Structures are given as C-alpha cells and as structure tokens.
Amino acid sequence: MTYDSNRPAAGKPHRDPLPLLGRTALVTGASRRSGIGYAVARRLAAYGAGVYLHHHVPHDAGQPWGADPGGPEAVADGVREVAVPGAVVAHGPADLARPDTPARLIDRAAEALGGRLDILVANHALSGSDGPLDTIDASMLDAHCAVNTRSVILLAQAYARRRAAEQPGGRIVLMTSGQDLGDGLPEEIAYGLAKGALASATRSLATTFAVAGVTVNTVNPGPVDTGYAVGELHDRVARSFPGGQWGAPDDPARLIAWLATEEAGWITGQVINSEGGFRR
Known part of the structure; x- marks a missing residue:
C-alpha cells in the first residue's frame, strides 16, 4: 500500500489549526444535536471542511428519543456556528433503506459541496425492530442489513466512482458497536450482525481503496x-x-475528525475501539 500523495514531508512537527481546510465531507445520520453525527460534523467544520449532513427524520421520530425539536435546519445551524467563513454547510434527507439512495446521496452531497467529496463518515444506523434470537424474523434481519450494512457498502462504491485518483486526502470512516467484545449483543441480534459485518469488511475496503x-x-x-x-x-x-460516566458524542467525534486529517494518513484497515475504559 502506498499513501505518498497523502503523507506530509518530513520536518519539524507542527499542528495546523485548520487541517481540513478546503476538504469536503459527507456525514450520514447527522439529524440530532445530541447525536454522534452532529458532533462529528461540528469537528470537521471547525477543522475547515465543508460538510453535508444527511438525515432521515422519520426514523428518529419513531424512536423513544424522538426527532430533534428544531429539525434539520437547527442541526445545520449548529454546524455553521463553528464553520470557517466561506465553507459550505448543507443538509438533505435520504432513506438509506432504498438500494438506489446511496449513490444519489453521494452525488447530491458532492454537488452541494462544489463537486468534490473527500471524506465519508457513515454514521447512520437503524435502531429498534430487533431482539434476541428467539424473537427475530427475516424482515428484521433484512431491514438491519439493508440500512446498517448494504447502504454503507454502496456509499463506499459510489464514493469511489466519483473520486479522481489523484485527489489527496481521501478518508472513509465506518461505525460499529463492539459486537466482537465481551458477550456481544445477544439482545440485538439483527443490529449486531449487520454492524459487525462492517468491522469484517474494513480491511477488504482498505485494500480496495489503497491504490487511490x-x-x-x-x-x-x-x-x-x-x-x-x-x-x-x-x-x-x-x-x-x-x-463512572458515559462517553459524550464529542469523544468519538475527536477521533473520527483526527482520522480525517493528514496526521492519520498512515492508519488504514483498522477497527478502533474508543470506549473510555468501558468494562464489558
């Protein structure tokens, strides 16, 4: 694997306060100001990136926590608060359960951001409609695989097809839930299976994208x-x-934003557990 186009020249270490200036990012599942996607989008914007926020409000509205009371525009406004002058912050809906949606979302995000997409953070997930082994059925398995696995692979495929080989700074970050740690997720079999597939696919995708x-x-x-x-x-x-306290959304967001920078250009194919010492 070679990443010469992404690796900075050797020299005195320094920290760029805007390491993503001029880069663009799509963050999926950024629909609530209390969520990880929102925290990630704010971090990327604060680092200088233009950001497109994907949301699917009907999913959140059907969950116990509900949709953001301010709606998607309030979420986008919160990201704009930390964006650098001139950087685009846009948003739009998409139901990633549909097989044709991932490619259309990549195109829409890239065009909103000036025709270029550098960073893909696949943060979205289907919650609920799940259970232990003796309660799940085929429809539950299919629903979780469609949203939590299939759509992510199709997003990566569409990202690859849009991206010019000579563009530096390409980054893809997926999200999983530690299914291979502790006792797994025996009460959420469909979710655990679908998210665990992303961890298994990480190295294959990293090898596929290395040449670019x-x-x-x-x-x-x-x-x-x-x-x-x-x-x-x-x-x-x-x-x-x-x-004695939970992780906050900005805890994984700091890691994800760093993975998007040049400093992380030599890290690929990894499943990184960022759990604050959580004891399973």
Missing part, C-alpha cells in the same frame, strides 16, 4: 450518551466506566 490513497477505518465508540438511555439503564452502564 484513501484510508478506510472503523470506529467503535462504545456507549455514548445520546439521550437513548435513562433511569436504571443509564446508571448501570455508567458504573461500567472507570470514571
């Missing part, structure tokens, strides 16, 4: 407080962290 100088990594953020856990569950999970 694009890195591919997957992040397991561990339990992050995005508003979905309350009461006894929240307290019980908090006790499993050495510090």
Whole structure:
C-alpha cells in the first residue's frame, strides 16, 4: 500500500489549526444535536471542511428519543456556528433503506459541496425492530442489513466512482458497536450482525481503496450518551466506566475528525475501539 500523495514531508512537527481546510465531507445520520453525527460534523467544520449532513427524520421520530425539536435546519445551524467563513454547510434527507439512495446521496452531497467529496463518515444506523434470537424474523434481519450494512457498502462504491485518483486526502470512516467484545449483543441480534459485518469488511475496503490513497477505518465508540438511555439503564452502564460516566458524542467525534486529517494518513484497515475504559 502506498499513501505518498497523502503523507506530509518530513520536518519539524507542527499542528495546523485548520487541517481540513478546503476538504469536503459527507456525514450520514447527522439529524440530532445530541447525536454522534452532529458532533462529528461540528469537528470537521471547525477543522475547515465543508460538510453535508444527511438525515432521515422519520426514523428518529419513531424512536423513544424522538426527532430533534428544531429539525434539520437547527442541526445545520449548529454546524455553521463553528464553520470557517466561506465553507459550505448543507443538509438533505435520504432513506438509506432504498438500494438506489446511496449513490444519489453521494452525488447530491458532492454537488452541494462544489463537486468534490473527500471524506465519508457513515454514521447512520437503524435502531429498534430487533431482539434476541428467539424473537427475530427475516424482515428484521433484512431491514438491519439493508440500512446498517448494504447502504454503507454502496456509499463506499459510489464514493469511489466519483473520486479522481489523484485527489489527496481521501478518508472513509465506518461505525460499529463492539459486537466482537465481551458477550456481544445477544439482545440485538439483527443490529449486531449487520454492524459487525462492517468491522469484517474494513480491511477488504482498505485494500480496495489503497491504490487511490484513501484510508478506510472503523470506529467503535462504545456507549455514548445520546439521550437513548435513562433511569436504571443509564446508571448501570455508567458504573461500567472507570470514571463512572458515559462517553459524550464529542469523544468519538475527536477521533473520527483526527482520522480525517493528514496526521492519520498512515492508519488504514483498522477497527478502533474508543470506549473510555468501558468494562464489558
């Protein structure tokens, strides 16, 4: 594998306050200001990138936590607050359960960002409609595989087809949930299977993209407080962290934003657990 086009020349180390200036990014699943996608988008924008935020409000509206009360425009406004002058922050809906949607989303995001797309953060996921082995059925398995696995691979495919080989700074970051750690997710078989497939595909995708100088990594953020856990569950999970508190959305966002920079140009094909010492 070679990444010469992405690797900075040797010399005195320095830190660029805007390491993504001029780059563009698509962040999927960025529909709630309490979510990881929003935190990632803010980090990328603060680093100088233009950002397109994907959302699917009907999914959130059907969950116990509900949709963001301010809607997608409030989410985008929160990202614009930290963006550099002149950087584009745009957003749009897409139902990634549909097989034709990923390619259209990549095209729409790239065109909104000036025709170029450098960074793909596949943060979206289907929640709910799941259970332990004796309760799942074929429709649950199909739904989770369509959104949590198939759409991500098709996003990567469409990204590859749009990206010129000579463009530097290509980055893909996927998201998984630590299914291979501890006892897995026995109460969420369909979700665990579909997300675990992304971890398994990471090295294959990294090898595929290496010739184009694009890195591919997957992040397991561990339990992050995005508003979905309350009461006894929240307290019980908090006790499993050495510090007694959940991860915050900005915890994985810092890692993901760093993976998008030139500093991370030699890291690819990795599944990185960012769990704050969580004890399973």
